[in-house]
Amino acid sequence: MAGKQISDQRPMFIIFGGLSGVGKTTIARELARQLGAVYVRIDSIEQAVRDSGVLTEPLNDAGYRVGYAVAEDNLLLGHTVIADSVNPLQITRDAWMDVSTRAHVEAVEVEITCSDLHEHRRRVEVRSADIPGLTLPDWQSVVAREYQPWHRERIVLDTAGRSVAEVVKRLRDMISQQ
Numbered sequence: 001m002a003g004k005q006i007s008d009q010r011p012m013f014i015i016f017g018g019l020s021g022v023g024k025t026t027i028a029r030e031l032a033r034q035l036g037a038v039y040v041r042i043d044s045i046e047q048a049v050r051d052s053g054v055l056t057e058p059l060n061d062a063g064y065r066v067g068y069a070v071a072e073d074n075l076l077l078g079h080t081v082i083a084d085s086v087n088p089l090q091i092t093r094d095a096w097m098d099v100s101t102r103a104h105v106e107a108v109e110v111e112i113t114c115s116d117l118h119e120h121r122r123r124v125e126v127r128s129a130d131i132p133g134l135t136l137p138d139w140q141s142v143v144a145r146e147y148q149p150w151h152r153e154r155i156v157l158d159t160a161g162r163s164v165a166e167v168v169k170r171l172r173d174m175i176s177q178q
Helices: 024-035 042-052 062-076 090-103 117-126 139-144 164-177
Strands: 012-017 038-041 081-084 106-113 155-158
Touching: 012 024, 012 090, 024 038, 024 081, 024 164, 038 042, 038 062, 042 062, 042 081, 062 081, 062 090, 090 106, 106 164, 117 139, 155 164
Parallel strands: 012 081, 012 106, 038 081, 106 155
Antiparallel strands: none
């Protein structure tokens, strides 16, 4: 294949992952804005479920399951979809890929990192929640979180020392070259 054109004409599924505070949401949002893509954010879904007051038990994977369904519905309608979540486990990554298989849409997995530990910690410690009621993890929670290694090819982008515009441009170029 000579390369992909990222456009509304050919829907695709762009699946983000990465620890809290690496810049994943900022990048995913900007990419969704540029592409006119449907944006599915697990933090928003999970907080809405908490706010509903129906929880009597921990969320577990409920937010992800809602996200998979919303993503699949929109892919089946022919929309490009961007999924934004920590996506820390192989089982969640596989579930996102299953969505693309069921929808018969090409998927691209993107892992966002921040190789500058001091910068990553600073971001975690100074950011504020953009979702009312959402409690953001502190630095200790971020570094203690289970985050399994990836076992598939993916695009890996390091946000250390790079602007959002630079990272998004690089991501668009990399997706087009696949």
